[in-house]
Amino acid sequence: MAGLTYTMLDTANLSTAELYGKVLCDMGEIHPEIVGLSADLAKSTKIGLFGSKFPHRFFNAGIAEQNMFGMAAGMAKAGLVPFVSTFAIFTSMRGLDQVHTDICYQNLNVKMIATHAGLSFGQAGSTHHCTEDLSIMRAMANCKVIVPADGIETANAVQAAYETPGPVYIRINRGFDQKLYENTEYGYKIGKAVELAEGTDLTIIACGSCVYQAVEAAKILNSTDGIKARVINMHTIKPIDSEAILKAIRETRRIITVEDHNVIGGLGSAVAEVVAGSGMTCAFKMLGIPDTFSIIGLHEDLMAHYKIDTNGILENVRELMGKDFEEDENWDDEV
Structure with a gap:
């Protein structure tokens, strides 16, 4: 395992x-x-x-x-x-x-x-x-x-x-959860995301069991690829923290969402709605369960299969880093 x-x-x-x-x-x-x-x-x-x-x-x-x-x-x-x-x-x-x-x-x-x-x-x-x-x-x-x-x-x-x-x-999950926080004093508030890692090259927005995986992926990206990945724990899906998402678009121009959920209608869709409504462009990808009923197995094996674990995030981040976006900062022509 x-x-x-x-x-x-x-x-x-x-x-x-x-x-x-x-x-x-x-x-x-x-x-x-x-x-x-x-x-x-x-x-x-x-x-x-x-x-x-x-x-x-x-x-x-x-x-x-x-x-x-x-x-x-x-x-x-x-x-x-x-x-x-x-x-x-x-x-x-x-x-x-x-x-x-x-x-x-x-x-x-x-x-x-x-x-x-x-x-x-x-x-x-x-x-x-x-x-x-x-x-x-x-x-x-x-x-x-x-x-x-x-x-x-x-x-x-x-x-x-x-x-x-x-x-x-x-x-919440069944169990076997990795420990992310040491104590409760980190400013938790419903509707307000938590930034767990700073970064300017790309933003990973995750929720639930995928947050720990995203943090681990960011560490590897920094040490082996020189990629500075911002990690946002979007613990509240509704109301979504639009401010954190818009800030990520402006400052990193690349966003990848990761969730233990169907890619239709969950975290990725909620983030995409904010991106689309902003009139700004960015390289964007959603990781999750594709439009299918999932296979059977242990949780960690299923996360690996659907590429929502650390290795899957690494693979998709590296791919997303190769995608272009409009370089100018004039958002008016993108509405």
Whole structure:
């Protein structure tokens, strides 16, 4: 399993889901209005930690995701703050009618923690891969969409979600997450990207599990190719940080997006919309899952297959560096 630098004993501490469960427990002590809901996946999604600590504030709807989201909507109407957790594939698809009409349409204060997202549950098969949820959820009016890069950022995202009124969709992995941040004090804010590496030759914009891969690729590009790659952690897909994207266009003129998601409708599409709307040109490429149902395998192997790991990013950056763009700085003729 290429790229793994830790053992099975470390995965609980590294898992975004594990940290989410612990943070929710801490928040539950301070905020009695927080309740938890699960669709018979409390152990897998780690919201069971909250259920063990606050059994009278935790509700298992069973294998009935639609009912669970309907229950959450009713609780929110009554003044509670429901944190609803199930697999991303079930949140964004099986329960979508209730997410759309009961929660987002009414702009209710429900927080949806979607685990096992992207290809992170790779060995479970294509039916459990979730590579369409970003396109689905960012199309839901009133809903904010967040993709934390590691466990520390998940802790920040959960806290920020509580402090932000309205529906919030937080997309996290199954586990085996590389550690990116040392602590929570780096200025996290919903809708504000984080620059992890400076660069003037090219900008890599990534989210989720691909952020660590992008940082590693930038280090190699600097040391072996002399390429200065800027790395932006676009942890919020909606609202997207347009300012960071426009700054990258002006200062690097080359952008590559990397996501553990279908190339249609996700991070790459959101960035492309900003680029197109700006009237400015740049060399641009989107990395992700092509328009196909993904193959089956371990997460790191699937990332390598679809070239969204460090080596895949290196290959595509080197190719993109060979593409031309208009050299002049007069943007008026490009509108």
